[in-house]
Amino acid sequence: SAQQYLHERGLTQETIDRFELGYAPNSWDLLVQFLQRHQFAMDDAQRAGLIEQGKNGYYDRFRHRIIFPIHDSSGRLIAFGGRILGEGEPKYLNSPETPLFEKRRVLYGWHLARGAILRERTALVVEGYLDLIMLHQHGFTNAVATLGTAFTEEHAHRLLRLVERVYLLFDSDPAGVKASLNAGEILLQAG
Numbered sequence: 001s002a003q004q005y006l007h008e009r010g011l012t013q014e015t016i017d018r019f020e021l022g023y024a025p026n027s028w029d030l031l032v033q034f035l036q037r038h039q040f041a042m043d044d045a046q047r048a049g050l051i052e053q054g055k056n057g058y059y060d061r062f063r064h065r066i067i068f069p070i071h072d073s074s075g076r077l078i079a080f081g082g083r084i085l086g087e088g089e090p091k092y093l094n095s096p097e098t099p100l101f102e103k104r105r106v107l108y109g110w111h112l113a114r115g116a117i118l119r120e121r122t123a124l125v126v127e128g129y130l131d132l133i134m135l136h137q138h139g140f141t142n143a144v145a146t147l148g149t150a151f152t153e154e155h156a157h158r159l160l161r162l163v164e165r166v167y168l169l170f171d172s173d174p175a176g177v178k179a180s181l182n183a184g185e186i187l188l189q190a191g
Contacts, residue, residue, distance in 0.1 A: 001085055002066055009130060015137045018112070019068070024082060026064035032057075049079065049095035062093065068108070068129045070094075070101065070147070075111040081129055081147065092129075094147055104152040107144040107159075108132055114162075116142040122165045125151065127179060131169070143169075151183035156190040 002023035006016055024031070035045050042058055045051045051058045065082030072078045079095035095101055107125075109132045117123045124143040126132050132145035146155065151168075159166055168183050170176035 005066065005085055009134075010137075011133065012137060015133060018136075019109075019133055021133075022067040022069070024060065024062035024065045024067050027060065028063070029057075029059050031060040031062075047098065049098060049101075061095075064088070065093065070106060070108060071111045072100070072106070073110050073114070078106070081108075083129070092148075103147045103150065105154045105158075106147060107155055108147055109136065109144045110158075112136065113142055113144050117144075117159075117162050121163050122167065123159050123163045124167045124169055125155075125159075125183065127170045127176060146179075146183075151179065151186055153186055153190060156183075156186050160187070160190055 006021060011021075032042075032045075032051055035042065035051070042051065042053075046053060046058070050061055052061050053059075062080060062082040064085050066085065068081040068083070069077050070079040070081060079098070079101035081095070082093045084091055084093075094103065097103060108129060113123070113136075120142045122142055124135060124140055126135065126143060126145045127148065128145060132143050135141075135143040144159075166187055168180045168187075170180045170183070
């Protein structure tokens with residue numbers, strides 16, 4: 001079902017592989033069992049945001065979701081985002097913030113886009129994983145995404161060190177319009 005969903009959205013296998021997209025099965029504790037079998041410390045896995053602890057023990061945080069690995073600027077894996085397949089809430093779920101992952105500092109796809117951003121001296125900023133991935137698939141490799149609609153001063157400073165122009169391409173719904181105006185104000189204030 002995950003492969004079918006990604007292909008229906010228009011992603012090629014090359015793009016799926018490039019962005020290391022995966023799937024978290026619809027299981028309560030498959031990851032917990034795997035981690036226990038391989039003698040991982042459950043406390044570490046919980047701090048990393050992979051599992052949660054409930055009344056009856058540990059359970060997987062991401063279930064029945066397309067998984068989007070989130071990398072730091074050096075390309076090291078620091079978190080995950082997950083989109084539910086089918087019905088359910090929340091539609092998108094990110095890893096919780098950790099010492100390695102602070103949403104206000106991270107732009108999704110930065111490690112893949114940095115070279116193109118430097119060459120073109122422009123950046124395209126979108127608000128979603130799939131928006132960013134489709135732009136890259138169609139040759140707009142200077143695109144990055146916020147993790148949701150929150151564009152921050154940290155994002156602006158990271159971009160403005162490398163670019164002359166930033167294009168904001170958020171959704172046209174009321175939340176996206178508001179986010180565009182807020183991001184534009186942040187960019188103007190940052191120079």
